[in-house]
Amino acid sequence: MDAIVFEKEDGILWAKLNRPEALNAINEDVVAGLEKLVEKVREERDVRVVIIIGTGKAFCAGADIKMFLRSDTFTAREIIERLGKALEGFEDLDAPIIAAVNGFALGGGCEMAMACDLIIASEKAFFGQPEINIGIIPGAGGTQRLARLIGWKKAMELCLTGDRISAQEAEKLGLVNKVVKDDELEEEVRKIAKIIAEKSPTAVTLVKQAVNRGFKMGLKDGIAYERDLFALSFSSEDAREGMTAFVEKRKPEFRKTR
Ligand code: CAA
Numbered sequence: 001m002d003a004i005v006f007e008k009e010d011g012i013l014w015a016k017l018n019r020p021e022a023l024n025a026i027n028e029d030v031v032a033g034l035e036k037l038v039e040k041v042r043e044e045r046d047v048r049v050v051i052i053i054g055t056g057k058a059f060c061a062g063a064d065i066k067m068f069l070r071s072d073t074f075t076a077r078e079i080i081e082r083l084g085k086a087l088e089g090f091e092d093l094d095a096p097i098i099a100a101v102n103g104f105a106l107g108g109g110c111e112m113a114m115a116c117d118l119i120i121a122s123e124k125a126f127f128g129q130p131e132i133n134i135g136i137i138p139g140a141g142g143t144q145r146l147a148r149l150i151g152w153k154k155a156m157e158l159c160l161t162g163d164r165i166s167a168q169e170a171e172k173l174g175l176v177n178k179v180v181k182d183d184e185l186e187e188e189v190r191k192i193a194k195i196i197a198e199k200s201p202t203a204v205t206l207v208k209q210a211v212n213r214g215f216k217m218g219l220k221d222g223i224a225y226e227r228d229l230f231a232l233s234f235s236s237e238d239a240r241e242g243m244t245a246f247v248e249k250r251k252p253e254f255r256k257t258r
Helices: 028-043 065-070 075-090 108-115 128-132 140-148 154-160 165-173 182-197 201-215 218-234 238-247
Strands: 003-011 010-017 048-056 058-060 099-103 104-106 118-122 127-129 164-166 178-180
Touching: 003 028, 010 028, 010 182, 028 048, 028 075, 028 099, 048 058, 048 108, 048 182, 058 099, 058 108, 075 108, 099 182, 104 140, 104 165, 104 238, 108 127, 108 140, 108 238, 118 165, 128 154, 140 154, 164 165, 165 178, 201 218, 201 238
Parallel strands: 010 048, 048 099, 058 104, 099 118, 104 127, 118 178
Antiparallel strands: 003 010, 127 164
């Protein structure tokens, strides 16, 4: 059985974490699956939006602790480095990634969700960085992305206490875009993915780059970067089509592939 199962549905690629017996904990097969996901989206230009979801009751309960117990420091570091690079790869991809958080998103699972562009959560989901409870610390961006997303002190609290927060609390903190009913999660996420997939693929990619890369810059540099990407979007065929369609009062017909 593959640790991540891929299914294509029009321009949407579903990546289903498939280790329900271990709450989709991240072992080497899952890391390899995440690397494959990044490679796949780079190569398959018809993929417009990616959705990551867990099978069973968890999105992902973090790194596989049983695997860690068998690993020495160097092996553990190597696995974490591969995981971290795959997650950085998410941010660099042209296509947006939506985390459909169907249950526990803990440790590496929370880190995976945070590396996605949007997080839509089931009302039953929980988030947290519980590594401290087992004597380690987050290693795939937990202390870093969390502080940038929800603020320094709240991130410090979650990483120091290992406490889990509900989807509702995560939404209040700005970690989650939207909380939906558990049995409506897939449909809600599909709806959002379809809305994005109908836009100009060039504009979608440039928005993603402007927000993600600009976020790491100072405001002045970020705005200058945005202006350059605006000019790039302006020179695309889709921009001509979008503006012409507006004037002609019709729906634009944007390119179908990235
Ligand atoms: N690694 C390996 N196996 C895991 C796992 C993990 N992270 N999380 C759950 N499992 C396994 C359990 O061992 C159990 O397997 P068995 O039936 O063979 O015993 C199975 O999944 C079901 O789990 P539980 O019986 O514990 O389910 P629960 O509903 O009672 O509790 C839970 C759910 C609160 C998520 C609990 O499983 C838990 O606390 N898991 C560990 C969470 C954690 O500490 N994550 C951080 C890992 S380290 C990390 O992620 C570092 C990093 O930065 C990448």
